[in-house]
Amino acid sequence: MVPLLDIRNLTLDIPTADGTLRPVRGVDLAVARGETVAIVGESGCGKSLTALAIMGLLPRGARLAADRIALSQQSLIGLSSRQWRSIRGKRIAMIFQDPMTAFDPCYRIGDQIAEILRQHRPASATAGRMAAMLARVGIASPDERLRQYPHQLSGGLRQRVMIATALLCEPDLIIADEPTTALDVTIQAQILRLLVDIQKETGFGLVIITHDLGVVAGVADRVVVMYGGEVVETGTAAAVIGAPRHPYTEGLMRSIPVPGKVGRRAALGFIPGMVPRPDAVRTGCGFLDRCPYADQACGVGAVALRTAPDGRTMRCALPLDGSGRAPDAWTRPITS
Amino acid sequence: MSLIDIHGVTRAYHLGGGLRRRAVLQALRGIDLAVEEGEILSLVGESGCGKSTLARLLIGIEEPSAGTITVAGRPISSYGRLERARLIQPVFQDPYSSLNPRKTVAAIVAAPLDVQGGETSRSRMAAVHQIMDAVGLPRYLANAYPSQLSGGQRQRVAIARALVGRPKILVCDEPTSALDVSVQAQILNLLADLHRAFKLTVVLITHNLAVVSHLTDRVAVMYLGRIVEVGTTDGIFAAPHHPYTRELLRAVLRPEPGMQLPSLQLKSDFPSPTAPPPGCGFNPRCARTTELCRRTMPDMSPLDGRAVACHHPL
Numbered sequence: 001m002v003p004l005l006d007i008r009n010l011t012l013d014i015p016t017a018d019g020t021l022r023p024v025r026g027v028d029l030a031v032a033r034g035e036t037v038a039i040v041g042e043s044g045c046g047k048s049l050t051a052l053a054i055m056g057l058l059p060r061g062a063r064l065a066a067d068r069i070a071l072s073q074q075s076l077i078g079l080s081s082r083q084w085r086s087i088r089g090k091r092i093a094m095i096f097q098d099p100m101t102a103f104d105p106c107y108r109i110g111d112q113i114a115e116i117l118r119q120h121r122p123a124s125a126t127a128g129r130m131a132a133m134l135a136r137v138g139i140a141s142p143d144e145r146l147r148q149y150p151h152q153l154s155g156g157l158r159q160r161v162m163i164a165t166a167l168l169c170e171p172d173l174i175i176a177d178e179p180t181t182a183l184d185v186t187i188q189a190q191i192l193r194l195l196v197d198i199q200k201e202t203g204f205g206l207v208i209i210t211h212d213l214g215v216v217a218g219v220a221d222r223v224v225v226m227y228g229g230e231v232v233e234t235g236t237a238a239a240v241i242g243a244p245r246h247p248y249t250e251g252l253m254r255s256i257p258v259p260g261k262v263g264r265r266a267a268l269g270f271i272p273g274m275v276p277r278p279d280a281v282r283t284g285c286g287f288l289d290r291c292p293y294a295d296q297a298c299g300v301g302a303v304a305l306r307t308a309p310d311g312r313t314m315r316c317a318l319p320l321d322g323s324g325r326a327p328d329a330w331t332r333p334i335t336s
Numbered sequence: 337m338s339l340i341d342i343h344g345v346t347r348a349y350h351l352g353g354g355l356r357r358r359a360v361l362q363a364l365r366g367i368d369l370a371v372e373e374g375e376i377l378s379l380v381g382e383s384g385c386g387k388s389t390l391a392r393l394l395i396g397i398e399e400p401s402a403g404t405i406t407v408a409g410r411p412i413s414s415y416g417r418l419e420r421a422r423l424i425q426p427v428f429q430d431p432y433s434s435l436n437p438r439k440t441v442a443a444i445v446a447a448p449l450d451v452q453g454g455e456t457s458r459s460r461m462a463a464v465h466q467i468m469d470a471v472g473l474p475r476y477l478a479n480a481y482p483s484q485l486s487g488g489q490r491q492r493v494a495i496a497r498a499l500v501g502r503p504k505i506l507v508c509d510e511p512t513s514a515l516d517v518s519v520q521a522q523i524l525n526l527l528a529d530l531h532r533a534f535k536l537t538v539v540l541i542t543h544n545l546a547v548v549s550h551l552t553d554r555v556a557v558m559y560l561g562r563i564v565e566v567g568t569t570d571g572i573f574a575a576p577h578h579p580y581t582r583e584l585l586r587a588v589l590r591p592e593p594g595m596q597l598p599s600l601q602l603k604s605d606f607p608s609p610t611a612p613p614p615g616c617g618f619n620p621r622c623a624r625t626t627e628l629c630r631r632t633m634p635d636m637s638p639l640d641g642r643a644v645a646c647h648h649p650l
Binding site: 042043138140154155156184185186187188189190192193196211212213214215216217218219237238239241242251252253254255256257258259260262264265267268269270271274 | 382383486487516517518519520521522524525528531532543545546547549550551553569573583584586587588589590591592593594595596597598599600602604605606
């Protein structure tokens with residue numbers, strides 16, 4: 001089956017005064033209709049830039065190279081800004097992390113939503129249709145909300161408005177970059193539930209970018225773990241969270257306190273050291289300096305993404321067997 | 337006697353504003369809470385519940401509108417500024433904005449000593465090095481500037497600055513919320529170690545219930561300027577008595593295979609802090625609301641060795 005979104009070998013180069021940086025290195029990503037794929041990783045892993053590349057919203061000067069970026073078979077490489085405008089908001093919509101800064105504080109909510117509709121579906125830019133969509137995302141008294149300004153809405157409400165805006169043109173694909181990170185936990189659960197419910201009805205593909213493995217467990221069908229600009233592990237969310245096979249994923253899992261799982265104030269695992277600089281040239285495995293399992297072979301040559309018989313992939317010369325081979329490995333003191 | 341005793345504390349903010357009316361925001365609406373020496377107590381609740389306001393009152397940068405806060409047997413208002421700083425120190429959320437970018441790590445960490453005075457330059461440097469060792473900052477970073485540090489290192493600097501004067505009480509407001517999870521783990525480990533090594537009493541403000549469960553002995557759950565439930569972490573996590581506490585705990589997404597998104601029993605009628613509803617502050621969102629809840633504010637009453645403010649506890 002042809003995936004809805006198909007990205008092969010996406011690389012981004014950003015020239016700077018200190019040389020060229022490569023924050024995204026050879027990323028593959030496929031999302032089917034109705035599927036939710038989570039991209040997980042920490043600051044600087046390239047997950048947000050990957051999302052911006054899909055939206056055609058790269059920072060000035062960034063150079064994109066890819067074998068393929070296609071939405072339902074249509075290539076998105078080298079589109080003009082005019083062509084992009086007909087895709088963004090209509091076929092691909094984005095939900096940003098911070099609903100405070102994503103809206104313009106000077107305009108009423110209704111005017112900002114109408115702008116999207118005027119761009120893509122002028123005939124349907126009616127207050128009635130907008131109010132119906134706000135009601136669909138659980139906003140009480142939608143007509144009143146349309147007349148308000150962003151600052152008059154709470155964070156949770158603003159995020160609902162953003163979701164409503166994203167849904168208006170019935171996009172094929174929604175990219176949500178940390179959609180609930182700025183929200184309270186109870187609101188987070190409700191917003192995620194809303195996204196999942198509407199996805200069941202309309203069948204959009206969803207890429208959710210997050211650092212929270214709890215969110216991944218709650219909503220994702222598949223997960224893509226990124227580290228240092230590379231995809232280091234993929235698989236179904238249940239399989240990856242249940243038994244990580246890349247040491248980085250395992251380190252992440254061990255560093256999360258889970259109620260009732262680790263003793264009170266018992267040492268949590270952590271990943272020593274720091275994220276590597278995204279230099280264009282890299283020898284050996286990108287996780288080498290921080291990996292408790294690394295041996296000499298890991299420093300030689302780039303590590304390829306390999307596929308296990310069950311379809312999971314991992315970029316590791318010594319993948320874990322999923323049984324938690326060395327539980328102490330992650331609590332050793334930093335030696336550097 | 338408890339190390340910190342909070343009694344009947346309220347805090348109102350007068351919102352400047354339109355010509356028509358001057359709104360009053362009741363950030364705290366009658367708080368009673370005791371913090372025992374040597375414990376880690378967490379204040380949890382969602383944004384706007386008043387937890388950070390309570391922290392500001394504890395570190396003395398603001399005063400309550402009514403009520404008293406007693407620390408080590410004396411009202412906190414009777415302490416001088418320096419005296420109070422020797423006893424209580426804060427750690428803030430954002431290590432990017434809480435450190436002066438123009439000062440070196442050593443100068444930032446030593447600032448509390450300089451304010452207190454009475455140190456020779458040698459004893460000052462020794463104290464700085466000692467505390468940097470304790471928080472896991474390599475000494476070669478003493479002359480670095482905050483911009484040269486990672487987020488985790490910055491938060492270590494903030495903790496070192498708080499501890500260099502050997503306070504008894506640490507008030508941490510979301511100390512790990514701005515950090516990546518693998519770095520958060522290091523800071524949580526550090527706080528646990530320092531709590532043991534320095535015999536600290538810690539008040540931890542957070543919205544992250546996993547952090548609460550990992551680090552703290554007791555929990556006070558806040559909603560709309562009131563404490564709605566206080567008890568041991570184990571007790572509350574095992575069987576919450578307040579409906580709000582239960583929904584808060586159900587909302588936690590555990591990173592476990594096959595976890596289902598919870599369907600919360602919460603209405604989305606958010607009460608406004610400038611016009612809190614009569615009766616229980618939680619009543620517009622609660623699934624168990626009755627007429628009584630809309631009329632009468634529930635008092636804290638003991639239940640199972642806990643205190644719960646609810647007419648219909650679970």
